[in-house]
Amino acid sequence: MKHLLTTDGLAEDAATAVLDTADELKRTLLGREVRKLPTLRGRTVITMFYENSTRTRVSFEIAGKWMSADVVNVSAGGSSVGKGESLRDTALTLAAAGADCVIVRHPASGAAHRLAGWLTETGTSVVNAGDGTHEHPTQALLDAATLRERLGALKGRRIAIVGDVLHSRVARSNVHLLATLGADVVLVAPPTLLPKGVESWPVTVSHELDAELPAVDAVMMLRVQAERMHGGFFPSAREYSIAYGLNEARLGLLPEDAVVLHPGPMLRGMEIGSAVADAPQSAITEQVRNGVHVRMAVLYHLLAGEGEE
Amino acid sequence: MTQVLLKGARLYGEGEKVDVLVVDGTIAEIGAVAAAEGTEVVEAGGQVLLPGFVDLHTHLREPGREDTETVDSGSAAAALGGYTAVFAMANTDPVADNAVVVEHVWRRGRETGLVDVHPVGAVTVGLKGERLAEMGTMAKSAAGVRLFSDDGHCVSDPLLMRRALEYSTALGVVVAQHAEEPRLTVGAQAHEGERAARLGYAGWPSSAEEAIVARDCVLARHAGARLHICHVSATGTVDVLDWAKGLGVDVSAEVTPHHLLLTDERLATYDPINKVNPPLRAEADVERMRRALASGVLDCVATDHAPHAVQDKDCEWDAARPGMLGLQTALSIVVETMVRPGLLDWRGVARIMSERPAEIAGLPDQGRPLAVGEPANLVLVDPEAEWTVRGAELASVSANTPYEGMRLPAVVSATLLRGRITSREGKIG
Secondary structure: OOOEOOOOOOOHHHHHHHHHHHHHHHHHHOOOOOOOOOOOOOOEEEEEEOOOOOHHHHHHHHHHHHOOOEEEEEEHHHOHHHHOOOHHHHHHHHHHOOOOEEEEEEOOOOHHHHHHHHOOOOOOEEEEEEEOOOEOHHHHHHHHHHHHHHHOOOOOOEEEEEOOOOOOHHHHHHHHHHHHOOOEEEEEOOHHHOOOOHHHOOOEEEOOHHHHHHHOOEEEEOOOOHHHHOOOOOOOHHHHHHHHOEOHHHHOOOOOOOEEEOOOOOOEOOOEOHHHHOOOOEOHHHHHHHHHHHHHHHHHHHHHOOOOO | OOEEEEEEEEEOOOOOOEEEEEEOOEEEEEEOOOOOOOOEEEEOOOOEEEEOEEEEEEOOOOOOOOOOOOHHHHHHHHHHOOEEEEEEOOOOOOOOOOHHHHHHHHHHHHHHOOOEEEEOEOOEHHHOOOOEOOHHHHHHOOOOOOEEEOOOOOOOOHHHHHHHHHHHHHHOOEEEEOOOOHHHOOOOOEEOOHHHHHHOOOEEOHHHHHHHHHHHHHHHHHHOOOEEEOOOOOHHHHHHHHHHHHOOOOEEEEEOHHHHHOOHHHHHHOOHHHOOOOOOOOHHHHHHHHHHHHHOOOOEEOOOEOOOOHHHOOOOHHHOOOOEOOOOOHHHHHHHHHHOOOOOOHHHHHHHHHHHHHHHHOOOOOOOOOOOOOEOOEEEEEEEEEEEOOHHHOOOOOOOOOOOOOEEEEEEEEEEEOOEEEEEOOEEO
């Protein structure tokens, strides 16, 4: 792997290799007092976040540090970006300053692709940490790692993704990766929060959460952003919550060993009931924990993998 | 007395080779003509002679963005592309919403002298869609504005559009609509469909174009006004136009070369060189544009030539400006998409590139028949030649062509504006 920009077209063996490495890293570090591996010593990783994010940025930073890479965090507010510098110039500057890998989050779909294009000659790797409403591949990988842990192999497993699919990069990355890993995906959302053209995705579509829950192995709740609530995508937060929220009553519809995921940050009481988020079925904190190992694995495959691609 | 003799041209690509003698800007003789002394001879070698092209839709960026295009550079691109008249849209800085600006652009065109530059007047003050610009003053100015448009913005307020259409009838001018319902395209980045959904682009739905075209056809019928629709891109718009024309609505429509050739398949790279408004649509739309142009539901080709600076294209998609160069590639794209597949012959090319646009804008001396006594606004085309597009080699100040590196058919050998050679073998004058 040179870059990780999308899960669309990511081969099954490449995805599985990252997941296996993540598992291995997790086992290696389990119970260790000093959680640091020397693998990426001397390599420089720069996180470049053009959107507010705590969990993803911190997760990447910890992943880099546990691999002994030098991690530098750049945020749009505190850099020359605030002075109107172009994305291209910022990227070339960071590459010239010695970045082996740039981890980027940006509000424009395709920003990571553009960056990878501009950085072709510098040899810098690019990781997409979320681009607009396009993709968030490491989130999908950490979701898959969490599901594998709970369910074993994903082939033939049925996963529901519920909520704002239209604006969700998490949903897009998960749809591709889960399909690649052989899972059946059902998207559950009101028609206003599904993209035109969803028919061509490797999924089935439903508007009835209650009808889907008894048959799924896992349910992934998507965050409903505040601006959607006021954007007329649905009549009210109350009606949304009634129709698509995973509340305590709905938890009973799920098979006993089903898994509940949420990429965070959660709106408790809106898309997910507070007791549901803390129920035994919930793997939400495991997702965060696995996120670090998956991102370590991604950095490993990008920066340490010899003789690959 | 200036004389040019075109030796051995085929008029509309038909029949035997003939010589065409041009004297003082007029076609003086067609047949076997011997070159008199002092006559400039162009060896046509059986190439296709057509009336000079007329472009209803260009952005020449002067005044305001001379770093991307000027009347000089845009006129050169036009002459090299076979054009003898172009319309320059009003979204300059300052906006062409008053007689001073339109007269300035018109005068700059005259000074350059490579193509007739007709300024388009804004429909509303500052293109803001709030109140009508002084259309009458602009129409009666030295620039003689015939075409009004807020292009880049839709005149979306139905009452204001009604008033503009009604008011235009007294002036004998045409309102050209950029059809885009703004409430349906908030934040829109690309054609709403399978590809945008997968790639995470905010969708620009075809319905945003179709809805405005349907509304405006109804308003034009009510007002008894002429209406022109800019850059049609969606299949449903063709259906609406077909319906409106059937009812006798006085509506005409243009399609751009890029909407005849390119699709949203190009979105995959996220390269904003392909960002344009309205967006590149699906294969079915492209196919429909071609058939509608052949059948006449779409009247003409207009380039929407839109130069942009490197920094406005070499960035992330959302930050890029929409638009692409078109003047020097239009003929080749028309040959590639319409002539080669057999949808149009050369007479058809004359109709969509010259005669219909001249008629729509009411230009008396453009788009005329190739006949003795007619004004010598002419273009000579080598239909067999091919060329490779290189943005840096185009005459425009900017280089934002989506056809970079593409091999295209047909080359403009010579362009004549009122009998004067404005381009020849890829060179000006």
